Amino acid sequence: MRTRRTQSARPVPALLEPAPWAIPRGLIVLLAAAGAVLAIAGMKLTADLLGPIFLALMLTVAVQPIQSWARRRGLPAWLGMVGAVLAVAVILIGMIGLLALSVAQLASELPGYADELNDLVDRVRDALASAGVDGQQIHNMLGDVNMGKLVGLLGSLLSGLLGALSNLVFVLALVLFMAVDGMTIDRKLELIRRARPDIAYALTTFAEGTRSYLVVTTVFGLIVAVVDGGVLWLMGVPLPVLWALLSFITNYIPNIGFVIGLIPPALLALLQGGPMLMIWVIVVYSVINFVIQSIIQPKFVGNAVGLNVTVTFLSLVFWSWILGALGAILAVPLTLLVKAVLLDIDPATRWVNVLIGSAAADDEEDGVAA
Template sequence: MTTERLHPRALSVLLGLAAFTVAMAGVKGISGILGPTFLALVLIITVYPVRVWLVRRGVPGILASTVLLLSVYLLMVLITLALVVSVGRLAVLIPDYTPQINGYIHDVADWLQARGVGDKQVNAITSQFNVGSLVGVATSILSGALGVLSDLFFIATLLLFLAFDSAPAMHALGALGDRKPDMVDALANFARGTRSYMAVSAGFGFVVAVIDSAALVIMGVPGAFIWGVLSFVTNFIPNIGFVIGVIPPALIALLDGGPGLMIAVVVMYVVVNFLIQTVIQPRIVGDAVGLSATLTFLSLVFWSWAIGPLGALLAVPLSLLLKSLLIEADPEARWLLPLISGKPEAEAREEAGLDADPEPAETEAPETEPEPAE
């Protein structure tokens, strides 16, 4: 009898894994559309409370949606400018240090020859390093981050529709509360978790940016303010964002002040950024969104593989969406919540809003005049 029960369960697991594999192959195939679409959705969810606040104070709905749209556009412009300026600043600074770069290449060649490496092998190695290749390697990392916003026209157009469709969608979702309460509550929890994650990341990112900028100014590293802005942007990449953010200032410090200054910059970033972004922030993010630090890191690896650079930026919101749809919306699957959050069952269920009374939906004040038909 036990064997009869195990076989269907094992078969269900295998079928689930097979279906998941096929689904992820589809996700990789449409990652160019899925990533920007989800980014636009996350931006609207993050800024949507602005619209609710305006409507509750009597602002007409169409005007509140316009303010929501402009707020998201401003956020996108600021992020894009920060990345563009960082890439441009690095590309301009590196050629100014051509003598230092050539000197380091010569030192490496001498070191290899002193340890018995042949001239042919040394020339093959050193020929791969020049100012152009160094600029390419350094900027490719930042360009990869910039690539998450490369399809700006598509994102901007999609945001236009989402901004004006968000209020009807919220009303329609609220109307389904009696028929599909588990699904509605799960989606509402996803929205709250996404906003909490973005708020925590922005707060810690600002602290990290201020500390990094001040420390780099004291050390005399060129472009300190730009690298501080870059630290803020890369803070939205869980766990390893500081690694991307330290590359440009460390490289410039090496060329401008030598290995000693570079080591000082790296040590400063490790102490400050690693402590905040890798030790403290994941714990608070986990408390805010119900994901353990280990799962947060694994989600970064997984979604970066599935979607690319944009997956690293949206790893936590994407994992929250799967958690809401597959676990919180299914009463039979909620036993997984303690494993996902790394907390006792009662606390995990409370964070998911399953034991407490359901929170009232975010409704908007009735508009005094009907909006004109478009």
């Protein structure tokens, strides 16, 4: 009787073995994109709340060295906290007060140029008619241009500045609470560094980058304001202090801040001295601001924050769309915050800093290797 040989079990090919289950990479990208859309929509809907919170956070980060200085000197922690809050209060109240006073002066100054504005509108209307533009189109373009409209617009702006005092109380309260927490932030960061060094690295990088950006931008803003205000005063343009203050504030708006700061004094120069004075204001402003803001300042800002020009401009567009004018001023610090949370916190994603950064090569290599 034959016995049937039992064939030995053949090995299963590797391709037929069940692979460990994993989420497809494409699905991960899709889910991340969907989460980003929801987060952006949420920020857009809560912009009125997020704007003051982000402002308070940036101001707290900016004045944190006061608390660190007091601690190194052996002073009580509460004294450094009070100094930091007072510094923020002086900055905010002083800035809003100067703006409100300057806008009020402009509103009282403009009615004296009503005749010049009407003559300018008539000349533009005649020039358009000579060029063959239809009368109805001219009326649609220039029908609403009058001094009353401009003064009313300034009045609305002044009311908005005074209304910002209500938000100012909220911002100062947030700064106070954050400064109280800041009394122990160094100890907390040391504990985080021991347990999660990557998180401590991301937070430290964000704080240092934000402070460096604010210091560099403030210094160059003061230089631009002094030079612009002095030139306008020498040229006889009214309210040079207001335009110097505007130059200082718009210096915090990357890429297009110079254009925003140029338009009002150029228009007032047109009413004051005609087209030639306006051209001189534009030329002198362009030369001064191009040299300082486009050649010198970007070198220091780029090395301070590690963001190239393209990313800086896109951040300006994005945060302005989310938070309005406040987003334009805080565009770079907020981008640094997002970079810290999404890129710097994970060593596997820090290589992206090479693509989006403009810092020195050594700094980039350190960021990738860290």
